[in-house]
Amino acid sequence: DITHLPSTNCPDNESLLDPSDKDHLLHRSFIEPPALVERAEGVNLFLSDGRKIIDACAGAAVALIGHGNKEVHQAIVNQLQKVSYVHTQSYTTQSAEDLANLILRGSPHGLEKAFFVGSGSEAVESALKLARQYYFEKNEPERLHIVSRRQGYHGNTMTTMSISGNLARKVPFEGFSYPHTSQVSPAFAYRYMQEGETEVEYTARLLQELDDEFLRVGPHKVMAFIAEPVAGSGIGSVTPPTGYLAGVRRLCDKYGILLIFDEIMCGVGRTGTFFAFEQEGDAVPDIMTIAKGLGGGYAPISGVLVHKRIVDVLRHGSKAFNHGHTYQAHPTSCAAALAVQKIVVRDGLIARCAAMGKILESMLRTELRDCWSVGDIRGRGLFWSVEFVKNKQTKETFEPSIHFGGRVQQAAFEKGVALYPCGGTVDGKKGDHLMIAPPFIITEEELRTVCNVLREAVESQQ
Numbered sequence: 001d002i003t004h005l006p007s008t009n010c011p012d013n014e015s016l017l018d019p020s021d022k023d024h025l026l027h028r029s030f031i032e033p034p035a036l037v038e039r040a041e042g043v044n045l046f047l048s049d050g051r052k053i054i055d056a057c058a059g060a061a062v063a064l065i066g067h068g069n070k071e072v073h074q075a076i077v078n079q080l081q082k083v084s085y086v087h088t089q090s091y092t093t094q095s096a097e098d099l100a101n102l103i104l105r106g107s108p109h110g111l112e113k114a115f116f117v118g119s120g121s122e123a124v125e126s127a128l129k130l131a132r133q134y135y136f137e138k139n140e141p142e143r144l145h146i147v148s149r150r151q152g153y154h155g156n157t158m159t160t161m162s163i164s165g166n167l168a169r170k171v172p173f174e175g176f177s178y179p180h181t182s183q184v185s186p187a188f189a190y191r192y193m194q195e196g197e198t199e200v201e202y203t204a205r206l207l208q209e210l211d212d213e214f215l216r217v218g219p220h221k222v223m224a225f226i227a228e229p230v231a232g233s234g235i236g237s238v239t240p241p242t243g244y245l246a247g248v249r250r251l252c253d254k255y256g257i258l259l260i261f262d263e264i265m266c267g268v269g270r271t272g273t274f275f276a277f278e279q280e281g282d283a284v285p286d287i288m289t290i291a292k293g294l295g296g297g298y299a300p301i302s303g304v305l306v307h308k309r310i311v312d313v314l315r316h317g318s319k320a321f322n323h324g325h326t327y328q329a330h331p332t333s334c335a336a337a338l339a340v341q342k343i344v345v346r347d348g349l350i351a352r353c354a355a356m357g358k359i360l361e362s363m364l365r366t367e368l369r370d371c372w373s374v375g376d377i378r379g380r381g382l383f384w385s386v387e388f389v390k391n392k393q394t395k396e397t398f399e400p401s402i403h404f405g406g407r408v409q410q411a412a413f414e415k416g417v418a419l420y421p422c423g424g425t426v427d428g429k430k431g432d433h434l435m436i437a438p439p440f441i442i443t444e445e446e447l448r449t450v451c452n453v454l455r456e457a458v459e460s461q462q
């Protein structure tokens, strides 16, 4: 029904439906309108100008089973025909219950409950509020402080932005910040491991810094330490040094501080195991977040997963999580995610991700070996990034005005391959990283095309 719309703006139905009328949508940038996608299937995007693009970053590490999967479409339609929406205050749906059970049934990590919301930022906000309520109920109300890591990324809402390290995104919003927060160094060996330092020594230095920070703030005031087990959109697929996350867990235990892992990007199989932290020894979080691969892009959904010891405090205390959203555990999103995750299990896609990841790593290392601007190639599973530098020896970054990473991204796109730009800063300057995080169904031949195109795009920049 469009009768309420001003008639001058909408002369007839036809112009409302004209796909070329792109003027009223606020895009991310005013400079250039984004490409119009007409159709997406498998690993490919089909643009309105006839071009076919390999989605080598699955959007932003989202589309893990690829695009256009008919089984997921059918599951969404089935859900819509049964229940399109109910409010979680009074109701639940089978798809939400089944999704939580599929993810957490028999969890060897003690993760007991799942809370579903719409986006990654909402999940991190919810995780932080849950941590706060936990301490409120434990009668430790002074615990408000959140320690995070420089160059980490946790979202775009006010609190999640405050604890994130992407300086450029914060500039217009100074004064909007959550005040009780501070940051320590990221675990980022390529940039910050010192000459002559062993991995063990580097880990020990990072843990000492974190311990010092807890002591500086006053451990009884610290609510949580939050980190991405494998850092994503800030600095591009950075794996931690051996023993780091297990050491972080021990430090949090020492002071009774909650450990939150943000696996919005690196979770749900992306690194070759369902949770990225599973490859890091004994480092089990108290609360964690997942998102992108959960619904694989078929519907917006994210999750907060909660350890039994946190659940128990609320269960025996106030008996409720004092937080909620209208679209929490949305039935369509849960049905989509459930269908995606069933396909992942049935088709062994996480094992495939681990295997294809090894192939991708070897292709990247071979193809980009001789490129003068490639400083680092890093990642795990199908979660890889390339960092570009002006000087390989000194690791000096390019001047931001050169937009080196952006230019490589553009050149690759023109040759039919989409890559994801990571937006983090390195020593106060915008870093140049591009991420390769394709759907898990990508073939070896498609990976070869991606790597060839990336090399050509890099070589085309002088």
Ligand code: PLP
Pocket: 060, 119, 120, 121, 122, 124, 153, 154, 155, 156, 228, 232, 233, 262, 263, 264, 265, 266, 291
């Ligand atoms: N946390 C991490 C680790 C992320 O990578 C992102 C998004 O890239 C977010 C949180 C925020 O998620 P969203 O953009 O869905 O709000």
